[in-house]
Amino acid sequence: MRVAACRAVVDELHYSILTEDPSKTLQVGGFRVDSSGRQRGVRAVRYAGSETHLTELLEGVCGQLSSYGLSMDPSTGEERYVRMNTRPGETLTLTSVNLSSGGAGELSAACYEVLSDHEEDLVEHLRGAVETELETIQHKLCNEVSGYCGSRPVDEL
Numbered sequence: 001m002r003v004a005a006c007r008a009v010v011d012e013l014h015y016s017i018l019t020e021d022p023s024k025t026l027q028v029g030g031f032r033v034d035s036s037g038r039q040r041g042v043r044a045v046r047y048a049g050s051e052t053h054l055t056e057l058l059e060g061v062c063g064q065l066s067s068y069g070l071s072m073d074p075s076t077g078e079e080r081y082v083r084m085n086t087r088p089g090e091t092l093t094l095t096s097v098n099l100s101s102g103g104a105g106e107l108s109a110a111c112y113e114v115l116s117d118h119e120e121d122l123v124e125h126l127r128g129a130v131e132t133e134l135e136t137i138q139h140k141l142c143n144e145v146s147g148y149c150g151s152r153p154v155d156e157l
Contacts, residue, residue: 003149004081005065005110006118006142012064013126014134015087016057020048054123062111081107114146121145 030041047053069084086092115122118141125141143149 001106001110002114002146003142005107005114006146006148007138008065008068008081008107009061009111009114009122010126010138010141011134012061013054013057013122014129014137017049017053017126017129020053022046022048024048026050026052049127049129051123051127054126058115058119058122062108062115065107065111068107114148118146 024047025044026047027042028045029043031039032041033039067083067085068081070079071082072079083092121141125137125145129137
């Protein structure tokens with residue numbers, strides 16, 4: 001279950017980073033004023049993927065997992081979690097999906113475990129990850145850092 005939660009969390013956070021307004025910035029640095037009244041050391045950084053942005057996203061990510069359902073592959077009998085609603089520009093094909101809320105509740109509970117254990121790792125690896133592929137981040141966090149996925153392929157959610 002933590003495998004699915006880890007991958008879903010990374011997917012939701014990555015998508016939110018990619019869809020954030022790229023022109024939005026934050027002012028960071030020292031806010032001290034020198035003797036002439038100017039601030040020195042203040043610079044603008046991109047908001048999308050910043051630590052502030054990620055912290056805000058982490059507060060609601062487990063609630064977003066209620067939009068996932070348990071799907072069973074009819075040919076292999078393997079179960080995995082899939083999004084049950086579309087994102088803009090994406091198509092969605094649902095086959096053999098269990099729409100009961102029990103699975104989503106279990107996934108959400110596992111999400112809170114993942115965040116409890118690896119919140120700092122998520123922020124570290126997703127910070128500034130706008131150009132990084134989703135599968136690369138999922139592999140790094142869910143296989144290498146957390147050890148949840150072991151040697152499972154990346155596409156198993």
